[in-house]
Amino acid sequence: MILGQERPFIEWDWISRNIDEIGQATVEHFTHTALAVSIGLVLSFGLSLAALRWRQAYAPITWVTGVLYTIPSIALFTFLVPIFGLNSLLTSQIALVSYTLLILIRNIVAGVRGVPEQVTEASRGMGMTDRRIFLSIKLPLALPAIIAGVRVAAVTTIGLVTLTVLVGQGGYGLFILRGISRQFLTEALVGTSLSVMMAVVVDTSLAGLERLVTPWNRSASGT
């Protein structure tokens, strides 16, 4: 560079100088996301089973998870900080998980309920028990809806993990926060673009997984 004070728009060499930290942040960002979506999926699955078993349970479950969904994530952090402390994995995970619940439960319940009546009747006619019908008929047929929910939940969570830096957790949010405090565009841009890229990669992979686990849809659309 000729002019000392003049900063280029993007300092590309910053990326190579910090490649180790970028790698570490990528691992952390992905781990936080995977953990939250997995926990969210397990909880949602349990709650969806309850909602499918007892129809009256669906309204209260979606109401409570709907309120959790409406509470801003930053606000949720603030409610959890007095309980679990400022730099706590629990604080960030509880907030992240509570965000996935409504999306996942809606899709699981809609997916299972969307299985045509004739299909379940036919299975019953073949002598299948309710348990078998659920596990080997309804659940596989609901997979596209369930995976669609997981895709939305995962992409949303990847975006939200950039905020967990506010409660001392890692990931790309650290680059964004430091970019802001140093008014350093490159760092903020790296954090943001990597987050978007992770969202695209995860979303595409889950779409691929859906194709893999629903071979019957593939042959149908191939004609």
Added chain:
Amino acid sequence: MIEFLGEVAAWFAEAENWTGARGLLPLTVAHVSLTLVAISSAAVLALPGATYLGHMGRGGFLAVSVVNIGRALPTFGVIGVLFPITLSFPVTQSPLGYWATLLAMVVLAMPPMFVNAYAGIRGVDRSHVEAARGMGMTEQQVLAKVELPLALPLVMAGIRTAAVAVVATVTLSAWVGYNTLGAYIFVGFAQRDDVLVFVGGLVVALLAIITDVALGWVERRTDPLRRRRIPRQDGAASGSLYHQELSQSPLG
């Protein structure tokens, strides 16, 4: 726990905390005005295009892409990127952090508004549109008297989703130096003051819930068929469902 809530209550009991320079009232005003400016700007930018494309029946791929990009963009990151950029232009330098937040909020608000308006217009039963044309309505009349009124609940649903997201996320302005209710959370984090952090979160959460409930009410009021007791739907995905139900019930 009880002790902590007592400290929170004591904070609210202090008059200075309401009307002072960093009081609840001025910060709420700043918070809500920034939200209103962002929502109105996003509406001006998103709704005409969505209405036009929906009326022409084009741009479905664009609508899907807009949702996906909107969902993947981390708003905190958008603010972080816009902050240094806005500081390098004299027009957007002050108030500190205002323009970066405003632009990021517009980016946040546009996708749900665009998609819901598009789906709303696109989802109006073709037979209603054909009937309107058969009656001799011009294209403008079809849009103004048939498509827009029928799409209005969904347009409102988009505005509501956007408004709830923006009123919650404007909070981040405090990290780039513009004081909204997020200032309590920002200062509270910095000073390890759990009470202040909690106060900020509580007020922001209340504001988000009030926005959601109030605009939900408006949304139901705008439904031209509201006495027909059609179950309320929100979100783009259920939007088409809404209009399937709508088309099954006769008008009038």
